[in-house]
Amino acid sequence: MKPFTYERADSAKAAAAAIAANPNAKFIAGGTNLLDLMKLQIETPAHLIDVNHLGLDKVEKTRDGGMRIGALVRNTDLAADRTVRRDYAVLSRALVSGASGQLRNKATTAGNLLQRTRCPYFYDTTKPCNKRQPGSGCAAIGGYSRSLAVIGVSDQCIATHPSDMAVAMRVLDATVETVNPDGAKRMIPIADFHRLPGTTPNIETSLQPGEFITGVTLPKPIGGMQIYRKVRDRASYAFATISIATVLQPDGSGRFAFGGVAHKPWRVEAADARASQGAAAVATAAFAGANPTAQNAFKVPLVQRTLAAVFTEAKA
Amino acid sequence: MHANDPLDVTRRSLIAGGVATAAVASTPLGAQDAPALAQRAPAATLPVSLKINGKTRKIDVDPRTTLLDALREHLDLTGTKKGCDHGQCGACTVIVEGRRINSCLTLAVMHDGDSVTTIEGLGQPGNLHPMQAAFVTHDGYQCGYCTPGQICSAVATLAEIKDGIPSHVTADLAAGIAPTEDEIRERMSGNICRCAAYSNIVTAIRDVAGERA
Numbered sequence: 001m002k003p004f005t006y007e008r009a010d011s012a013k014a015a016a017a018a019i020a021a022n023p024n025a026k027f028i029a030g031g032t033n034l035l036d037l038m039k040l041q042i043e044t045p046a047h048l049i050d051v052n053h054l055g056l057d058k059v060e061k062t063r064d065g066g067m068r069i070g071a072l073v074r075n076t077d078l079a080a081d082r083t084v085r086r087d088y089a090v091l092s093r094a095l096v097s098g099a100s101g102q103l104r105n106k107a108t109t110a111g112n113l114l115q116r117t118r119c120p121y122f123y124d125t126t127k128p129c130n131k132r133q134p135g136s137g138c139a140a141i142g143g144y145s146r147s148l149a150v151i152g153v154s155d156q157c158i159a160t161h162p163s164d165m166a167v168a169m170r171v172l173d174a175t176v177e178t179v180n181p182d183g184a185k186r187m188i189p190i191a192d193f194h195r196l197p198g199t200t201p202n203i204e205t206s207l208q209p210g211e212f213i214t215g216v217t218l219p220k221p222i223g224g225m226q227i228y229r230k231v232r233d234r235a236s237y238a239f240a241t242i243s244i245a246t247v248l249q250p251d252g253s254g255r256f257a258f259g260g261v262a263h264k265p266w267r268v269e270a271a272d273a274r275a276s277q278g279a280a281a282v283a284t285a286a287f288a289g290a291n292p293t294a295q296n297a298f299k300v301p302l303v304q305r306t307l308a309a310v311f312t313e314a315k316a
Numbered sequence: 317m318h319a320n321d322p323l324d325v326t327r328r329s330l331i332a333g334g335v336a337t338a339a340v341a342s343t344p345l346g347a348q349d350a351p352a353l354a355q356r357a358p359a360a361t362l363p364v365s366l367k368i369n370g371k372t373r374k375i376d377v378d379p380r381t382t383l384l385d386a387l388r389e390h391l392d393l394t395g396t397k398k399g400c401d402h403g404q405c406g407a408c409t410v411i412v413e414g415r416r417i418n419s420c421l422t423l424a425v426m427h428d429g430d431s432v433t434t435i436e437g438l439g440q441p442g443n444l445h446p447m448q449a450a451f452v453t454h455d456g457y458q459c460g461y462c463t464p465g466q467i468c469s470a471v472a473t474l475a476e477i478k479d480g481i482p483s484h485v486t487a488d489l490a491a492g493i494a495p496t497e498d499e500i501r502e503r504m505s506g507n508i509c510r511c512a513a514y515s516n517i518v519t520a521i522r523d524v525a526g527e528r529a
């Protein structure tokens with residue numbers, strides 16, 4: 001790791017002020033992604049602002065019947081929360097399918113949303129990567145791309161967003177709550193939070209420099225049959241090859257978000273609209289315009305078959 | 317061979333790390349502010365107080381020091397092992413404020429004031445923790461390198477089951493959870509054993525849970 005200085009912030013305001021004073025600073029929450037990347041010198045902050053002691057570790061009901069999740073709530077605690085288990089089961093299921101028990105004990109809600117891609121070339125500092133070093137090229141295009149994106153890709157980057165939690169939050173229409181260094185607050189619908197790579201794969205979210213996530217809100221529960229299905233190379237402790245978060249209602253309507261396929265959790269209105277027509281119709285609509293590589297083209301039929309299994313599970 | 321696989325960063329990162337150490341002058345692609353970095357002086361050390369295995373210990377560390385390195389290099393607690401140093405193997409598992417974590421992916425300075433339990437604190441020869449004794453009884457190891465992490469993780473796993481924290485294999489999110497073989501295997505997946513002592517590890521943990529296999 002490159003040398004850095006360290007401070008513990010004692011309020012969200014202090015954290016925002018600290019980042020405003022130091023543009024080379026980064027917030028550190030669980031540290032499970034940031035420190036990994038700092039050890040590899042992919043991230044090289046000059047200053048770390050520890051945000052673990054801001055009291056943002058509560059899960060609360062909101063006035064409109066929804067729920068507010070503090071940015072520092074650990075993945076374990078969110079998955080185990082009684083209300084989440086009962087009313088937002090797809091979120092609980094997505095969380096426990098990610099990482100390991102040890103990692104989930106540290107990983108936070110905000111950190112999980114902001115974790116960076118697992119593209120092998122992003123991790124390999126001897127290879128060109130537009131995300132790590134803008135303008136250097138993309139070693140994944142034409143390289144080893146089995147694990148990478150099949151839709152929403154650009155000729156600059158075909159990376160995926162690796163989070164399971166974010167896919168469930170997308171299907172639940174979550175909103176990310178932030179505060180800027182100048183104190184201004186924002187509510188960002190999760191649909192607009194993660195970006196497609198386009199010509200700037202280094203810019204992964206709609207956050208402004210220094211913008212701090214204070215929490216995530218969920219609308220009031222929508223019931224239905226909630227399922228998270230993750231397909232991976234090992235039965236446990238592996239990132240998703242593909243994943244599906246769904247809420248299916250008794251009247252045949254439904255919502256679908258897909259992980260492991262794009263630079264953001266992938267959800268398409270036209271696919272939701274076809275819920276009553278079954279897996280093939282939904283998958284076809286969701287993956288219209290897919291642009292996979294030869295190595296990851298298998299993901300498109302895999303999504304459809306997995307979705308068929310999800311429909312079967314929902315009827316059981 | 318890709319970072320998508322939690323187990324598989326090692327070769328690649330070892331190469332990257334090796335290159336960076338061997339050729340100090342060469343900067344990895346992506347460290348855009350290279351000149352500024354080169355001039356960056358090592359940060360001043362910071363005082364950290366940890367309550368380790370019941371005793372308060374004070375150290376001064378470079379902020380880069382992980383909790384794992386603080387334990388091993390500064391506090392002579394070498395029971396906790398370094399396997400991958402990237403959160404992928406579980407060898408470094410310790411219990412902090414009652415919860416198991418990977419000590420390689422957290423900084424010592426982030427734990428100022430925290431209570432830490434390591435394998436040395438669970439029990440000692442002659443006074444073994446029941447989980448340590450069960451690993452011996454059931455031969456839950458071969459080389460023993462992963463074992464301190466396995467045992468810390470196992471103790472915390474049983475506590476998590478007792479607390480009703482669900483896992484990926486928990487069928488009913490609303491019901492209580494039993495320490496079944498499936499539950500234990502899933503919850504222990506963050507601890508890799510290169511000797512593949514898994515079946516005996518599971519037997520040892522179930523024995524402690526009172527579910528004699």
Ligand SMILES: Cc1cc2nc3c(=O)[nH]c(=O)nc-3n(C[C@H](O)[C@H](O)[C@H](O)COP(=O)(O)OP(=O)(O)OC[C@H]3O[C@@H](n4cnc5c(N)ncnc54)[C@H](O)[C@@H]3O)c2cc1C
Pocket residue numbers: 026027028029030031032033034035036051071097098099100103106107108109110111112113114115162163164165211212213214237238239240322402403404
């Ligand atoms: C071996 C391994 C396997 C894994 N497997 C999976 C998996 O299967 N599925 C999965 O989803 N994830 C997986 N993960 C990733 C894990 O979920 C993330 O590392 C974790 O969620 C990151 O959260 P954190 O709090 O530790 O983030 P940190 O590392 O602390 O931070 C990550 C980023 O977020 C920024 N940040 C943190 N908090 C805030 C805030 N409040 N406001 C603004 N910025 C902030 C930091 O500056 C940093 O850039 C795995 C990780 C490892 C190491």
Ligand code: SF4
Pocket residue numbers: 117119120121122128129130131132137138139140141148156157158159201
């Ligand atoms: S796919 Fe994106 S992250 Fe991977 S090498 Fe190309 S630019 Fe980098």
Ligand code: FES
Pocket residue numbers: 397398399400401402403404405406407408409418419420421
């Ligand atoms: S040393 Fe492998 S997980 Fe920490």
Ligand code: FES
Pocket residue numbers: 456457458459460461462463508509510511512513
């Ligand atoms: S006993 Fe050798 S690695 Fe587990």
